[in-house]
Amino acid sequence: MTAVIGMLFTLQLIRRLRQFTAPLLKATERVQSGDLSVRLPVAGNDEFSAIATHFNAMTEALDETQRSQASLRRTLETRVNNLVAATTAELHHLSRLGTFIQACATQEEAATVISSIAPTLFPDGGSVALLAESRNLLEPYVHWGDAPAPAPWQPSTCWASRLGGPHSASVENHAPRCAHDHTTGATFCLPLSAQGETLGVLSIHTPDRRALDEKEELARRFADRLSIALANLRLQETLRHQSVRDPLTGLFNRRYIEETGARELARAQRQDQPVSALMLDIDHFKQFNDVHGHAVGDAVLRRLGSVLTHQFREEDIACRYGGEEFLVLLPGCAPSMAMERAESLREAVGHLLVAAPDTQGLTVTVSVGAASTAQGSGALAELISCADQALYAAKRAGRDCVKLYGES
Structure with a gap:
């Protein structure tokens, strides 16, 4: 009887083992293939049920880990894609900045380009200040965003200028704020320099330090592009200025008057307005060089250039025509008015006193010839020739006087 009971128990155990191992084998195969959703049935409280419970707990934990990893991967992919898209957009805007500024002819045009592109890179605001020719003042050049427009400030009021490198200030980093910075958020100042020359300062504003950290590297690249372009x-502009300006007097040169004079005459003709020309020559200029030296002669030319700069209107064109000869074009000026302007110039020059060794000062006089398109001179060369003839008439009359073309 005992043997029969033992045999029946053994048969029951074998049947229960087979009932458990077959689903377990299939479940493990599905787990191997990547299916972590499989679960074993739990029936009873025996050891097999305990193993099934632990198996289910293991696959559930693996399934949760896999879902978490997939979610994390999607988040990272999204952030990377956003970062790539933002970086691509930033590089595009930086490239556009360089392209457009290179095509600009003046700093005013460049300021328009910067004010259009900078807000796309730094939407919270910023500014560019350029060092004045005096080198002791930074003047506002471009400003964008909600930050208050800066006023002119001295380089010593900016920590970036004083340190010779970038400087950031915010509530979080407890760094001193530049005196020219009147914002309350975070500010990043970078000196603008190229070829060993300081050009100015770029200031970038953000709400806080965290936002500033995200923009620092971009601000450095922006400053590099901006420095080279400016x-x-x-x-x-310097080369252009040198090509049309006389270096000694600062007046326009003969090349400039020949290029622009014809356009001035054409414009005056369309507007039915006269254009007058004054040709003047320094009396006895050779004596200044021969007796007192070329340094004194150069001083005379510079002083006369200064008088011409201040004596005429902005629309008038004064140039050093050659040697000691000067030419002034007067748009919209009739012959009688040209004579008055020439006489006023002659008197102003007569008040000059030029320092020279062994003298109490040298006086300067000029002879002036005037001509006008109202007298029939339609072309630039003809108008200049008539003024030149009037100049020689003034010299024949004894110098230090004014003569109008066609009058004795």
Whole structure:
């Protein structure tokens, strides 16, 4: 009887084992294939049920881990894609900045370009200040955003200028704030320099330090592009200035008057307005050089250039025509008015006193010839020739006087 009971128990155990191992084998195969949703049935309180419970708990934990990893992967992919898209957009705007500024002819045009592109990179605001020719003042150049427009300020009031490198200030980093900065958030100041020359300061504003950290590297790249572009533009303006200006007197040169004079005459003709010309020559200029030296002669030319700059209107064109000869074009000026202007110039020059060794000062006089398109001179070369003839008439009359073309 005992043997029969033992045999029946053994058969029951074998049947229960087979009932458990078959689903377990299939479940493990599904787990191996990546299906973590499989679960074993739990029936009873025996050891097999305990194993099934632990198996289900294991697959559930693995399934949860897999879902978490997938969610994390999607989040990282989204952030990377957003970062790539933002970086691509920033590089695009930086490239556009360089392209457009290189095509600008003046700093005023460049300021328009910067004020259009900078807000796309730094929407919270910023400004650019350029160092004045005096080198002791930074003047506002471009400003955008909600930050208050800066007033002119001295380099010593900016920590970036004093330290010679970037400076950030915010509530979080407890750094001193530049005296020129009147914002309450975070500010990043970077000196603008190129080819060893300081050009100015770029200031970027953000609400807090965290936002500033995200923009610092972009601000550095922006400053680098801006510095090179502004340096090239300043060099172009310098070369352009040198090509049309006389270096000694600061007046326009003969090349400029020949290029622009014809346009002035054409414009005056369309507007039915006269244009007058004054040709003047320094009396006995050779004596200044021969007796007192070329340094004194140069001083005379510079002083006369200064008088011409202040004596005429902004729309008038004064140039050093050659040697000691000067030419002034007077748009919209009739012959009688031209004579009055010439006489006023002659008197102003007569009050000059030029310092020279072994003298109490040298006086300067000029002879002036005037001509006008109202007298029939339609072309620039013809108008200049008539003024030149009037000049020689003034010299024949004894110098230090004014003569109008066609009058004895």
